[in-house]
Amino acid sequence: MTDLPTNSAAKKLGLVIDLDTCVGCHACAVHCKEWNSGGVAAPLTDIAPYDADPDGVWFNRVHSYEAGRGAAGRTVHFPRSCHHCETPACVTVCPTGASYKRAEDGIVLVNEDLCIGCKLCSWACPYGAREYDYDSGVMKKCTMCIDRIYNDAFAVEDRVPACVATCPVGARHFGDLGDPDSDVSKLVEARGGYAPMPELDYKPVNRYLPPRPRPAQATDTALVPAEPDTPGILGWIDRMLSR
Amino acid sequence: MHPALSVILFTTASGAGYGMLFWLGTFSITNTLPSDRFFAPVSLALALAAISGGLISSTFHLGHPERAWRAISQWRSSWLSREGLVALATYVPAGLFGIGLVVFHRSDGFWAACGGLAAVGAFSSVVCTAYIYRSLKPVQRWANAWVVPNYLALAAMTGGLWLTALAATFGIGRPAIGWLAVILVLPAAVLKLGYWRYIDRTTSTSTAETATGLGSIGAVTMLDPPHTSDNYLLKEMGFRVARRHASRLRRISFVTAFVLPVLLIVGGLYVGGTSLIILSLIAAPLSTFGVLIERWLFFAEAKHTVMLYYGAARA
Numbered sequence: 158m159t160d161l162p163t164n165s166a167a168k169k170l171g172l173v174i175d176l177d178t179c180v181g182c183h184a185c186a187v188h189c190k191e192w193n194s195g196g197v198a199a200p201l202t203d204i205a206p207y208d209a210d211p212d213g214v215w216f217n218r219v220h221s222y223e224a225g226r227g228a229a230g231r232t233v234h235f236p237r238s239c240h241h242c243e244t245p246a247c248v249t250v251c252p253t254g255a256s257y258k259r260a261e262d263g264i265v266l267v268n269e270d271l272c273i274g275c276k277l278c279s280w281a282c283p284y285g286a287r288e289y290d291y292d293s294g295v296m297k298k299c300t301m302c303i304d305r306i307y308n309d310a311f312a313v314e315d316r317v318p319a320c321v322a323t324c325p326v327g328a329r330h331f332g333d334l335g336d337p338d339s340d341v342s343k344l345v346e347a348r349g350g351y352a353p354m355p356e357l358d359y360k361p362v363n364r365y366l367p368p369r370p371r372p373a374q375a376t377d378t379a380l381v382p383a384e385p386d387t388p389g390i391l392g393w394i395d396r397m398l399s400r
Numbered sequence: 401m402h403p404a405l406s407v408i409l410f411t412t413a414s415g416a417g418y419g420m421l422f423w424l425g426t427f428s429i430t431n432t433l434p435s436d437r438f439f440a441p442v443s444l445a446l447a448l449a450a451i452s453g454g455l456i457s458s459t460f461h462l463g464h465p466e467r468a469w470r471a472i473s474q475w476r477s478s479w480l481s482r483e484g485l486v487a488l489a490t491y492v493p494a495g496l497f498g499i500g501l502v503v504f505h506r507s508d509g510f511w512a513a514c515g516g517l518a519a520v521g522a523f524s525s526v527v528c529t530a531y532i533y534r535s536l537k538p539v540q541r542w543a544n545a546w547v548v549p550n551y552l553a554l555a556a557m558t559g560g561l562w563l564t565a566l567a568a569t570f571g572i573g574r575p576a577i578g579w580l581a582v583i584l585v586l587p588a589a590v591l592k593l594g595y596w597r598y599i600d601r602t603t604s605t606s607t608a609e610t611a612t613g614l615g616s617i618g619a620v621t622m623l624d625p626p627h628t629s630d631n632y633l634l635k636e637m638g639f640r641v642a643r644r645h646a647s648r649l650r651r652i653s654f655v656t657a658f659v660l661p662v663l664l665i666v667g668g669l670y671v672g673g674t675s676l677i678i679l680s681l682i683a684a685p686l687s688t689f690g691v692l693i694e695r696w697l698f699f700a701e702a703k704h705t706v707m708l709y710y711g712a713a714r715a
Contacts, residue, residue: 159474176614186626210629218626220709222608225618232623233614237709246537252471252481271470274463277480279636280401283538283606285706288632294463351613354705356605357537365613 159251161244162260169243169263169335170301171362172321173344174236177369178328179219181234185320185329186217189238189299192319196304198269202292214288216299217320224368231368236329238320239286239299240352240361241265247278247287247298256296263335263362264303269295283357306331334362401539402639403699410458411529412558412692414487415551417450418522419559421494423580425519428497428512432576439570441501443563448494455487479535483528490521526555533698538705540604540715546595553588554657554691560584561661561687565680568668578669578680582662585687589658592694596650604705604715611708622711637704646701649693657690 193216194201203213217238224231241258245265248256255271256278258264267278267287272295279287279296287298302318305311315322321329332341341364344350350364387395424444427433433440459465472488474481493514500511507515530551533542560581567577608622609615630638641649661683668679705715 159477181624183626212629212631212635214632215627218631220612220622220626221624222612222614222620223623224612224614224620229618231614231617233612233617235612235614235709237626246535249477250480250532250535252474252478252484253467254470254474271467272464273467273471275461275471275480276463276636277478277532279632280536280704281538283611283705285633285637285709289463289636291463291632353613354606354610356610357705359537367613368617 168333169362171334173330173341173364175328175366179234183219188319188323189217240363243360246281250281264301401702404461406460408695410454413450414454415555416558417447419555420447422519422522425515428507428515434572479531486524493517541599541702557584557588561684565684568677568680608708641700653690653693661687
């Protein structure tokens with residue numbers, strides 16, 4: 158059903174992504190692709206993967222931005238995936254009931270057996286979280302790795318989404334953002350975590366942690382040119398090399 | 401947004417069909433339907449053919465057209481679902497209206513009521529179509545108050561122009577239908593100009609800064625895209641039309657959809673006779689062609705917030 162669940166007391170499973178730590182290595186996107194190529198939403202079809210113009214379905218894309226200019230400018234790597242919104246228009250616009258938001262944990266999923274491939278949900282998502290599979294004719298999206306996080310065959314510490322498990326710098330965190338006492342909620346509280354495009358009122362569950370302010374000394378320790386007339390052997394080498 | 405041909409054909413053809421159905425039903429309940437033996441049945445048949453052709457065409461862009469029947473199930477939340485449901489439901493009174501016309505040669509009493517209900521269905525179908533776009537917040541050029549009146553006015557206008565052509569062809573000596581069509585062009589033209597003016601002068605509240613949340617550091621520009629070739633998002637949401645082409649297409653659309661049809665119909669009404677038949681038979685398809693271009697632009701000029709992640713400053 159495309160009606161949204163009304164139980165606000167339920168779990169809100171989501172990701173917390175630390176933009177201060179992220180190094181933009183794309184490992185999260187690659188592991189996501191790898192895991193989900195065999196997971197519930199499989200296949201994540203690739204079209205012409207070895208040609209000049211490859212295309213294919215990915216649930217996670219890592220953008221790199223420059224924020225600000227000059228000395229104040231920052232390079233920020235920005236992984237973008239489904240935010241599992243509390244008011245996801247991608248679900249309510251679905252004409253068939255293929256898109257749904259789970260009442261028990263808030264995860265937004267697509268039932269591929271019901272999807273007619275009208276693509277309207279991807280138009281309704283401001284974040285570009287949904288990618289159409291041209292080959293199988295249905296819409297695909299992040300599943301929050303439901304086949305990992307509830308997988309009894311995994312050790313408890315491995316029951317996290319593939320992107321979180323693989324991040325080499327620990328920039329990705331997973332947990333219940335509906336519980337104010339959870340580790341992820343405390344992290345969001347401490348670091349001023351935010352949701353993108355709040356003006357559209359989709360109420361994303363995921364949070365980004367903003368880059369920390371740059372330490373003041375970083376800009377003060379600019380490189381000073383070496384003294385032009387250093388005495389001794391080093392000065393002689395400097396003069397020889399400067400010719 | 402990518403202008404999918406099937407959706408452009410659907411909204412234009414079914415719009416004209418629902419326009420015709422709306423006016424035929426309205427004529428029947430106001431007891432002004434011409435009593436000619438052929439005009440109303442042929443017009444209704446053409447209207448239903450345009451509607452059905454459009455609806456079938458709309459399934460061509462689906463990944464799984466064979467599952468299209470599922471689309472009527474989510475009417476409680478989805479405008480697309482509502483549209484499908486209302487469109488199907490409208491066939492019932494429209495079909496009964498047709499049976500009255502063809503079998504019993506009547507369009508009064510119960511049969512007129514069916515016509516009236518068909519008119520309500522036609523109106524509601526176009527409203528649902530327009531609301532599919534109107535309700536999409538990521539596309540600021542669709543999520544505004546101009547969209548629904550535009551769809552309604554263009555459907556009413558093209559429907560009126562086709563009825564004028566048919567009335568002239570069947571020799572209905574009723575210039576009122578022609579004048580109705582001329583009058584209908586006016587709000588349609590004004591609303592279209594208003595829409596274009598609106599989208600030219602406003603931009604989305606969302607920016608690259610709000611999309612990334614990095615605005616507190618400074619202006620946000622893309623350094624590296626996440627992938628080297630176009631993915632689904634860029635193909636579907638990243639369609640761009642050059643401003644130069646867009647303004648030329650707007651002029652072509654405006655002249656063919658509004659200006660020339662008015663001149664042709666007024667000229668035909670003034671001269672009368674065979675010239676009205678010829679001129680109105682030119683005006684109706686010409687205007688429909690203009691609306692096709694308008695509909696192409698409606699998609700091609702629409703911008704989606706996802707492009708903010710791919711280097712667009714505004715959506």
